Amino acid sequence: MNRYLAETFGTFWLVLGGCGSAVLAAGFPNVGIGLLGVSFAFGLTVLTMAYAIGHVSGCHLNPAVTIGLWVGGRFEAKDVVPYIVAQVLGGLIAGGVLYLIATGQPGFDVAASGFASNGYGEHSPGKYSMTSALITEVVMTMMFLLIIMGATDNRAPQGFAPIAIGLGLTLIHLISIPVTNTSVNPARSTGVALYVGDWATSQLWLFWVAPIIGAVIGALAYRAIAGRS
Numbered sequence: 001m002n003r004y005l006a007e008t009f010g011t012f013w014l015v016l017g018g019c020g021s022a023v024l025a026a027g028f029p030n031v032g033i034g035l036l037g038v039s040f041a042f043g044l045t046v047l048t049m050a051y052a053i054g055h056v057s058g059c060h061l062n063p064a065v066t067i068g069l070w071v072g073g074r075f076e077a078k079d080v081v082p083y084i085v086a087q088v089l090g091g092l093i094a095g096g097v098l099y100l101i102a103t104g105q106p107g108f109d110v111a112a113s114g115f116a117s118n119g120y121g122e123h124s125p126g127k128y129s130m131t132s133a134l135i136t137e138v139v140m141t142m143m144f145l146l147i148i149m150g151a152t153d154n155r156a157p158q159g160f161a162p163i164a165i166g167l168g169l170t171l172i173h174l175i176s177i178p179v180t181n182t183s184v185n186p187a188r189s190t191g192v193a194l195y196v197g198d199w200a201t202s203q204l205w206l207f208w209v210a211p212i213i214g215a216v217i218g219a220l221a222y223r224a225i226a227g228r229s
Contacts, residue, residue, distance in 0.1 A: 017044065022181075023113065023116050043171075046061065047166025062087060066087070069149070116192050118193070125177060125179070134206060138210045140182070140214065141218065144168060145215045147165060
């Protein structure tokens, strides 16, 4: 149970820190942090939680990562579903806290703002197509799993994995925010989409399917490249 609680709290921090930076701080007049700041916010949530709870749960914070690590032989099948439930719960709680904060601003409209939800077509920041969004999410999650498995390999330098993984997630956001608002994490997508409803929930399927496919490919690719791990 302590591992599941760690995943809930860790995913809560990821969604609150990452999506919160996008909703509350990205476009703040004159001193907004912009896309660069949001990218670093997501990376920093993972980096800080990896040091805080990595020794407890492994700090997955992401259903796609949990599934990928299982495929990669790093995680037991019996814990996959409980981890995913804990992660989605943490994301939903964070979305609720963020909703309570954001709606305290006069005139805030959760639907009009998008609430940091992931989307494609007219709901993509750059108006990218569903195909572009699908390819982006698959490839970015594939590379994320490759980074995670490589950085945590017992042959890798010890103690530095959180830095590599956090900076890897930062880079992924720098590349893909304009395409999908960057998911690579179904719990992150679900945590805010359910508060928007409408288009955000109707497009949510892609941000479950694509990251999971990418994670599986990434895990298998790492096993092919590195052999034992």
